[in-house]
Structure formats: structure tokens, C-alpha cells
Amino acid sequence: MSQIILDSEDRALLGAEMGGAAALGMRLLLRFAEAVGATKFLSCTRAHIDGCLYHGQVSIDFVERFVALGGKVRVPTTLNVGSMDLIHPELFNGDDALRRDGTRLMRAHETLGCIPSFTCAPYQTLFRPLFGEQIAWAESNAIVFANSVIGARTNRYGDFIDLACALTGRVPDYGLHRSENRRASVHIDIREVPDDLPNDALAIAVGQAVGSMVGDAVPVVTGLPHDLSEDDLKALGAIAASSGSVAMFHAVGLTPEARTLRDATQGQNVPLIATLDAPELRRVFDSLSTAPCGSAIVAVSLGTPHFSIAEFDRLMPLIRGQKLKVDLYINTGRGVFAELQARGWDRELQHQGVTIVVDTCTYVTSIMRRLDGVVMTNSGKWAHYAPGNLGIDVVFGALEDCIASAVAGKAVRA
Amino acid sequence: MILAKPLIAGDAEGPPLELTTPLSFWGGLDVATGHVMDRHHPDFGRSLTATILMMEQGRGSSSGSSVLAEAIRIGMAPVAILLQKRDAIIVTGAMVAAELYGRNCPVILIESAADWRRIAACPWLHLSCRDGEATIDLSRPCGA
Numbered sequence: 001m002s003q004i005i006l007d008s009e010d011r012a013l014l015g016a017e018m019g020g021a022a023a024l025g026m027r028l029l030l031r032f033a034e035a036v037g038a039t040k041f042l043s044c045t046r047a048h049i050d051g052c053l054y055h056g057q058v059s060i061d062f063v064e065r066f067v068a069l070g071g072k073v074r075v076p077t078t079l080n081v082g083s084m085d086l087i088h089p090e091l092f093n094g095d096d097a098l099r100r101d102g103t104r105l106m107r108a109h110e111t112l113g114c115i116p117s118f119t120c121a122p123y124q125t126l127f128r129p130l131f132g133e134q135i136a137w138a139e140s141n142a143i144v145f146a147n148s149v150i151g152a153r154t155n156r157y158g159d160f161i162d163l164a165c166a167l168t169g170r171v172p173d174y175g176l177h178r179s180e181n182r183r184a185s186v187h188i189d190i191r192e193v194p195d196d197l198p199n200d201a202l203a204i205a206v207g208q209a210v211g212s213m214v215g216d217a218v219p220v221v222t223g224l225p226h227d228l229s230e231d232d233l234k235a236l237g238a239i240a241a242s243s244g245s246v247a248m249f250h251a252v253g254l255t256p257e258a259r260t261l262r263d264a265t266q267g268q269n270v271p272l273i274a275t276l277d278a279p280e281l282r283r284v285f286d287s288l289s290t291a292p293c294g295s296a297i298v299a300v301s302l303g304t305p306h307f308s309i310a311e312f313d314r315l316m317p318l319i320r321g322q323k324l325k326v327d328l329y330i331n332t333g334r335g336v337f338a339e340l341q342a343r344g345w346d347r348e349l350q351h352q353g354v355t356i357v358v359d360t361c362t363y364v365t366s367i368m369r370r371l372d373g374v375v376m377t378n379s380g381k382w383a384h385y386a387p388g389n390l391g392i393d394v395v396f397g398a399l400e401d402c403i404a405s406a407v408a409g410k411a412v413r414a
Numbered sequence: 415m416i417l418a419k420p421l422i423a424g425d426a427e428g429p430p431l432e433l434t435t436p437l438s439f440w441g442g443l444d445v446a447t448g449h450v451m452d453r454h455h456p457d458f459g460r461s462l463t464a465t466i467l468m469m470e471q472g473r474g475s476s477s478g479s480s481v482l483a484e485a486i487r488i489g490m491a492p493v494a495i496l497l498q499k500r501d502a503i504i505v506t507g508a509m510v511a512a513e514l515y516g517r518n519c520p521v522i523l524i525e526s527a528a529d530w531r532r533i534a535a536c537p538w539l540h541l542s543c544r545d546g547e548a549t550i551d552l553s554r555p556c557g558a
Binding site for chain 1: 421422441445475476477478479480481483484487500501502503505506507509510511513514515
């Protein structure tokens with residue numbers, strides 16, 4: 001086993017000086033550090049936990065072991081989506097056992113002192129990290145956003161280990177916590193973008209192409225339009241982390257560790273593995289749909305990752321005065337939902353028949369009323385997972401396409 | 415007798431089952447039956463229960479840790495896992511099951527390709543995995 005150097009804090013944690021829960025967390029972290037070949041630990045400033053989504057009895061047994069030991073998280077810790085919308089529990093149409101266990105799991109995390117954010121977009125909350133912070137985040141889209149768009153530093157933490165980091169305030173010093181591992185090792189150039197693809201759809205086509213080419217490497221992308229928004233980069237990362245295992249990407253001129261190509265590669269020469277032109281990006285865009293344009297649809301789902309307030313700003317003028325023929329779901333976090341309430345937009349949307357889903361997401365739990373046909377989405381990540389999770393077909397489109405389709409009752413381009 | 419690196423401690427015996435392609439436990443292992451449920455995997459439909467699973471490396475979502483721990487909890491998992499590359503998802507699932515339920519699914523790192531081939535060719539393995547050293551006995555038959 002690799003030799004791990006423990007400092008005084010690590011020894012105090014292991015010796016239960018910070019309590020039994022922190023000691024158990026540190027023991028797990030030590031084993032994990034051995035498995036990944038780390039040789040020491042670092043302090044982390046915050047954590048994001050992906051353990052509130054129910055995977056079986058072990059999910060509850062794990063977190064309740066720490067509750068029984070009186071555990072409290074040692075750094076500000078946000079929570080990812082759970083199986084339930086605790087604000088609108090009436091939306092859940094699954095079985096009672098999952099309702100009970102899913103709720104119990106979410107509440108147990110609150111008992112440990114975690115912040116009940118229940119969002120996959122913790123970077124859209126007050127707990128957004130700053131450039132250079134060492135953090136322990138789970139949830140693939142949040143990980144890639146933190147590393148790429150913010151320049152905070154996290155590895156792909158996940159089940160169990162995210163909570164161990166939160167309870168100890170420690171992370172193993174390996175991977176993307178270290179500067180040398182954050183340099184791009186492959187280069188992808190966008191030579192030409194299709195005229196008719198808006199930025200949100202373009203970002204997703206690029207993310208899909210990049211993820212499927214690079215696996216878990218750190219890519220640098222050149223040639224993206226310089227007016228891509230933060231939401232576009234969010235969507236790009238989310239699909240790249242679904243079609244591949246991307247934990248970090250650089251976009252020259254757009255992301256903070258890539259002012260130049262040389263900056264992103266830390267001065268090294270890296271291979272150009274692909275150049276993408278307009279026909280190729282159009283082909284990738286079309287490949288995200290499993291049903292043709294023109295298909296009748298039963299619903300539209302937006303907000304995977306969770307819809308931001310800026311996305312609601314874009315949505316409102318598109319939807320005002322429109323009559324929707326099918327269910328329209330928008331997944332978002334509690335913080336953004338509170339802002340909607342302050343603006344009166346939640347009621348306005350409700351009157352138009354829009355279902356706002358909070359604390360969870362339409363593709364991980366049982367909420368959608370109809371699954372007997374085609375669903376339209378503007379989310380690459382939703383398009384990637386929903387056919388498997390829900391057994392439905394999808395048509396993928398830009399936000400404008402999705403609203404036009406909800407009005408038409410069939411998939412159309414705006 | 416082969417010496418190897420222990421990642422998670424425990425003792426086990428069983429028949430080796432070598433997968434030609436790494437399997438993501440999340441979406442790949444049906445916990446209730448112990449069978450490979452990923453239709454795209456070459457070993458689709460095979461049972462992993464009570465085998466000594468040999469897989470070059472891990473794969474897929476970190477939710478695989480929960481799936482493995484749940485399979486160990488209900489007794490449908492492999493009795494041990496041999497890897498050629500360290501894998502955090504598998505180690506995490508096995509250590510959580512050991513911690514919560516006292517059920518050990520030892521995980522061992524085999525770095526020598528020659529050792530890997532010798533192990534895979536045996537009908538039955540006894541293994542003992544302690545802090546510091548793992549030993550794999552290729553000569554004792556089933557039940558001995």
C-alpha cells in the first residue's frame with residue numbers, strides 16, 4: 001500500500017478527538033486514499049453530497065450510522081437532488097416505500113448539518129465556491145462546472161466518499177486537486193459552427209462530441225463563440241460528463257484556466273485529436289434525438305441541470321400568452337424557486353399549466369404524468385439518460401424549439 | 415501460492431470468473447439476481463454471485479459503489495474481486511459493506527500479467543487478504 005503521511009489534524013480525526021463520526025469518515029477516507037494512490041490529505045472548504053438519491057437499504061444504513069454517532073459536517077455542505085420534491089410532495093406518483101425511504105434519506109442528511117439545497121446545480125446557490133478553492137463535490141455536472149467554469153478544484157467524488165470528506169473536512173491530495181493534473185492533454189478545434197444552431201444547442205452538440213471522444217481526459221476546446229453564457233457552459237459540461245467521464249474541460253477565452261491555448265496546456269504541446277465543422281456538429285445535434293422532428297409529443301422537460309434564474313429570464317417572454325397543449329416540466333432548485341416566488345413567476349407559470357419540480361428531477365424519480373410517447377427536452381443530459389431510465393423516446397431542441405413544441409403538441413423547430 | 419497487494423481485507427474461496435470487458439455495477443449489475451444486466455456487455459446474463467470476479471479495471475458511475483455494497487449486503491455479490499488497476503469505486507463499495515454489515519468482499523490488486531493468467535486458468539481459488547499482504551492459493555481444491 002502507498003505510504004500516507006498523516007498530519008496532526010488527520011491523527012486527531014482518526015483518534016476520535018472530533019467525535020466518532022469524523023473518526024469513521026477518516027478511516028474510510030484513508031482506505032480510499034490508499035486505493036487512489038494519494039500520499040497525503042488537504043483541507044477542503046466545502047462539500048456537495050450525492051447521497052440523497054435512494055439506491056437501496058445501504059443508502060439509509062450508511063448515513064444513519066453517522067447520525068447515530070452524532071456526526072456533523074465540518075465544512076459547508078450542499079445536497080444534491082433526492083427522490084422526492086419535498087416542497088411539492090403531491091407531484092410524486094411512485095410507490096409508497098420509495099416515498100417513505102426517499103424522504104427519510106433526505107432528512108437524515110439534514111440531521112448531519114447539511115444544507116437542504118437539494119439541487120444538482122450548487123454553483124447556482126450562495127454556496128458557490130471561488131476560483132482555486134479545494135472542494136469535495138459529487139454529481140458529475142457540478143464537478144465539471146466547478147473545475148472548468150469556476151476554477152475550483154475537485155475530483156469526481158461520489159457515493160459515500162463525498163460524505164466522508166464533509167464529515168472530516170479533508171480530501172486526498174490527488175488528481176484535479178493538483179495543478180499539474182489540470183492541464184489539457186488533448187485539443188479539439190471547432191472550425192465552423194452551423195448558422196442555424198443557437199448557442200445553447202451548439203454547446204450541447206460540442207459537449208456530446210467532446211465527451212464521446214476524450215473519455216476521462218482533460219480536453220481543451222478552441223473556436224467556440226465568445227458569447228457563450230454560463231448556462232451554455234453548464235450544458236456543455238453536463239453532456240460531456242454523460243457521454244464521457246469528463247471532470248474538467250478548458251474552453252479558450254471562456255474558462256478561467258484557459259486565457260490562451262498555451263495557458264490551458266501549461267505550455268506543453270498536446271495532440272489535436274479532432275476538428276469539428278458545421279455538418280459534423282449538425283449530425284451530433286441530430287443524434288441526441290431518438291424520435292424524428294414532427295413527432296407528436298406527450299410532454300416537455302426543461303432544467304437538467306436545474307434551471308437557473310437567467311434561464312427563467314429567457315423563458316418568460318417566450319411563454320407569456322401562449323397556450324400549452326402538453327405538460328411542461330421545469331426542474332429547478334429551492335433557491336431559484338424562492339426567487340420565482342418573489343417575482344410572482346411561480347403563479348404565473350402555474351396558471352399556464354407549467355409544473356415546477358423542486359428538490360429532484362423528472363428523470364430520476366416518478367413525477368411525469370405521461371410516459372407513453374415522445375418527450376421533448378433542451379437538456380443534453382436528460383436526452384442521454386431518460387430513454388434508459390424512463391423508457392421513453394426524446395426529441396432534443398433549443399429552448400425556443402421546446403416552447404414552440406409545447407404549444408404545437410408536436411416536436412417543431414422554432 | 416501467489417502474493418499480491420490487498421486493497422480490502424478478508425478471506426474467500428470460489429471459482430474465478432474473468433470478464434473480458436470492465437463492467438459498470440451501476441446499470442450493469444442486477445442486485446436482486448446477481449446477474450450482468452447491461453445488454454451491451456459481452457457477459458450479459460452471467461451470474462457473478464459467489465464467484466471471484468476478475469476484472470482488469472472498474473468502469474462507470476460512482477453510484478456503482480452503492481450497487482456493490484447493496485449486493486454484498488444481500489449476499490448476491492462476488493465473494494472477492496481481483497483487479498489489475500486500482501479502482502476507487504469498487505474499493506469504496508466493498509469497504510462500506512464491511513463497515514456497515516461486517517460482510518467482507520476482499521479486493522486484491524494483481525499487477526503481474528503472468529500471475530493474472532495463472533489465476534484465471536484455475537478452477538478454484540482460496541484467498542487470504544490482510545493488511546500488508548494478500549495470498550492466493552491455486553492448489554487447494556473446492557472445500558479443502
